Amino acid sequence: MRADLSSFPAYLHFASLSHSPDPTPHLGQRYDTAGTFLRERGNTVVCHLVEGSEAAAAITDARSRFTQMPGADKLAFTAASSLHMTLFQGIIETRRALPYWPSDVPVETPVDDMTGLFIDRLARFEPGDTFAVEVTHATPNGLTLDGVTERDRAILKDWRNRLADLLGYRHPDHETYVFHITFAYMIERFDDQTMAAWVTFLDEVTTEIRRRAPVIELRAPAFCAFDDMNHFEELLVFEPK
Incomplete structure (x- = not known):
């Protein structure tokens, strides 16, 4: 029996073959059809999970599921x-x-040189205030997050705006960026029957994580380098005020 497509929340349409028939982004560039991650070097500012925390346990359990x-x-x-x-x-x-x-900076600049340049610029960066985040919902890619309160959301925006000003660029989605924790990337989108099973499952996952960890404990923001999507090496840590 064909699933009722109206039962798929709009934020999950990207995972549904019926809603998004185009090839998945990053396939063949970031990872291959066997699920092996390919070399794709760069840098980023992330907050890792706090090891041993209830949030880390809840999120690791969800990923296993x-x-x-x-x-x-x-x-x-x-x-x-x-x-x-x-x-x-x-x-x-x-x-x-x-x-x-x-x-x-010329776009041909080697990644290692860009990382060194950013480290020099970030030496002048003043860390912002502490913030708290929560899981808002789950997708087949992982979890989406947001600040717990309006103040937390404003602090996150302040961090991002000042990092953009210092490093010298803003992505087109700078103002609308959705915070997230990635579990996986899609090799193929789901058919309707599979998608229907995931809709119920993702609601259960969201409820369980929010019960176990209403606030997701994160380590201090860190500027990291990476060779692929499996490891992010912390080079500079910004302890919040």
Whole structure:
């Protein structure tokens, strides 16, 4: 029996073949059809999970459940040790174009040179206030997050705006960026029957995480370098005020 497509929340349409028939982004560039991650170097500012926290346990348990779901073979799972929330996107070698790159630096600049340049610029960065985040919902890619309160959301925006000003670029989605913790990338989108099973499952996951960890404990924001999506090496840590 065909699933009722109206039962799929709009924020899940990207995962549904019926709603999004186009090829999945990043396939063949970030990862292959076997789910193996490919070399794709860059840098970024992230907050890793606090090891040993209830939030980390709840999120790790949820990720494990994802791997057992119908259609899990259509997902390329990142390493559990890489779980983090991206605070501000850095540069990446596969996206050498404005406005994803500082306008005052040639787009041909090697990644290692860009990382060194950003470290120099970030030496002048003043960390912002502490913030608290919560899980808002789950998708086949992982979890979406937001500030718990309006003040938390304003603090997150302040961090991002000042990082953008200092590093010299803003992505087109700078104002609308959705905070998230990635579990996996889609190799293939789900058919309607698989998608219907995930809709119920993702609601359950969201409820369970919010019960166990109403606030997601994160380590201090850190500027990181990476070779692929499985490890983010902390180079500079910004302890909030």
